[in-house]
Amino acid sequence: MAQHPSKIGNLLTKCNLKGTWQADAPMSGHTTFRVGGPADFLVFPRSFEDVQVVRELARNQGIPLTIVGRGANLLVADQGIRGITLAMSSLVGFQWKQSLLTVSAGTDVSDAARAGLEGGFSCLEFLNAMPSTVGGAIWMNARCYGWEIADVLSSVTVLDESNRTVIVPFAAKDWSYKKSPFQGRDWLILEASFRTSPATREAVEAVMVANEADRTAKGHFRAPCAGSVFKNNHAFGAASGVLIDRCGLKGLRCGKAVVSDWHANIIINEGGALASDIRQLINAVKQKVHSQMGFLLEEEVVYCGDWSLSEVDINKVV
Ligand SMILES: Cc1cc2nc3c(=O)[nH]c(=O)nc-3n(C[C@H](O)[C@H](O)[C@H](O)COP(=O)(O)OP(=O)(O)OC[C@H]3O[C@@H](n4cnc5c(N)ncnc54)[C@H](O)[C@@H]3O)c2cc1C
Structure with a gap:
């Protein structure tokens, strides 16, 4: 980030937004997976002008800008999101x-x-x-x-x-x-x-x-998740969940992240999962389906935030 965090806070204050903002806001409270570290600055815009002004500020000051909605398709890194994150869910009507x-x-x-x-x-x-x-x-x-x-x-x-x-x-x-x-x-x-x-x-x-x-x-609301993790691909002849199931991967886990036993394309956070657990489990599912069936699944879930320091421990997948 080009700017010191305290300076960004001062700059946001000077924007006189209709909306609010929060420093060091844990993204686990803003994603349906219930994981994700802090956003340096999480802005809740209340008008189009708020959005435009914050975007202009980020551009002029070289601050990274991330856009999130309900966080229902996002896997936010445990290290969080650098710069300014616009939480669009406050812009309603x-x-x-x-x-x-x-x-x-x-x-x-x-x-x-x-x-x-x-x-x-x-x-x-x-x-x-x-x-x-x-x-x-x-x-x-x-x-x-x-x-x-x-x-x-x-x-x-x-x-x-x-x-x-x-x-x-x-x-x-x-x-x-x-x-x-x-x-x-x-x-x-x-x-x-x-x-x-x-x-x-x-x-x-x-x-x-x-x-x-x-x-x-169908168990969509039984545990924190992001819906289907992988896109379907007609060329594979069956939905991704069916392929994962055929490979016997229901119940595969990494820490507290688990391939749900009611829908193989849904990975759930049993409580206390790390984003890195979920990502490793996604990688493991991809590898196993590829080696057993020859199909390379593509993520529907979007990776977001600072993944640079995430550790990979393949032995955690069981
Ligand atoms: C229980 C459950 C069931 C689900 N079922 C389905 C389903 O049936 N069908 C389906 O398609 N999906 C499903 N999903 C996935 C998810 O609901 C959708 O992908 C949803 O549209 C994501 O919207 P969001 O507001 O949460 O976006 P986010 O996940 O917050 O963001 C997704 C992407 O959109 C971008 N974005 C968001 N808002 C804006 C904006 N205003 N301007 C520019 N970019 C923006 C973000 O930067 C990000 O790249 C399900 C998820 C869950 C948790």
């Missing part, structure tokens, strides 16, 4: 323009689904109960129950590489399985507009209730 629903990036997808329900429209109910902000779901092109978020997207408002506000219209060619045009780009999602269709409250609610019940039945 929605508005209607006729049948177009516009939602701030930090809004929980379940709250966005409920906005549709209250307005008498079908839109994001398929995502109900999936832990995610709208921004995170767009970045990941989140999908479930036969739908992906791209299916209902109309446009996305971003801060572009030059920190200008730009509206990006939806273009189908830029989207595919777990791919969005925002990956690998220095764009920050501020809000998104969604196409909706008229629906009764009962119909929308029925989908929300059914999907939540299905997730509960």
Whole structure:
């Protein structure tokens, strides 16, 4: 980091943000794996201007900037995150323009689904109960129950590489399985507009209730996790969870990180797991599936933060 931490604190104070910030904020409180060391500075923006000002500050001062949503797809290093981390989950709200629903990036997808329900429209109910902000779901092109978020997207408002506000219209060619045009780009999602269709409250609610019940039945909320660890690959002939199961890896563990015995593509934190345990377990699963079946699984989980000092002890995997 180019700047001394106390100087960054002073600079953030001078920004007069509507939102708040915290120094040395443990990321275990902001990730669904419940692991991750401290973010040097964790900022909770309350307006688009907050986001823009903090991004400008980071750029001008050479401070690394990390964006997190609900932390539901992140594995944050035990050493934490250097520089400034923007916790977008504080940037919430929605508005209607006729049948177009516009939602701030930090809004929980379940709250966005409920906005549709209250307005008498079908839109994001398929995502109900999936832990995610709208921004995170767009970045990941989140999908479930036969739908992906791209299916209902109309446009996305971003801060572009030059920190200008730009509206990006939806273009189908830029989207595919777990791919969005925002990956690998220095764009920050501020809000998104969604196409909706008229629906009764009962119909929308029925989908929300059914999907939540299905997730509960599948053990999504039984222990801290990040959902599926690996992407599926049609060329492998079966879902990643099935392949991992066929290799007999349910129950494989590294410290307190375990391949769950109810879904082989879910790794759980039994309580007290280190991020490095989870990462080593991921590596071990990849190696074993590769050596037994010849398929190289690709992580869906995103590694985040300072992994430079993480130790690897393969003997911990049993
Ligand atoms: C129990 C459980 C079940 C799950 N089920 C599913 C499922 O059915 N389908 C599925 O697709 N996923 C699933 N997931 C994974 C996760 O919910 C999704 O990937 C989710 O969309 C992540 O959103 P997030 O807000 O937590 O983003 P984070 O995990 O915080 O971030 C993910 C990425 O998005 C980037 N990002 C976040 N917000 C912004 C922004 N505003 N601007 C720019 N970049 C941003 C981050 O930098 C990061 O690279 C599940 C996870 C859990 C814990």
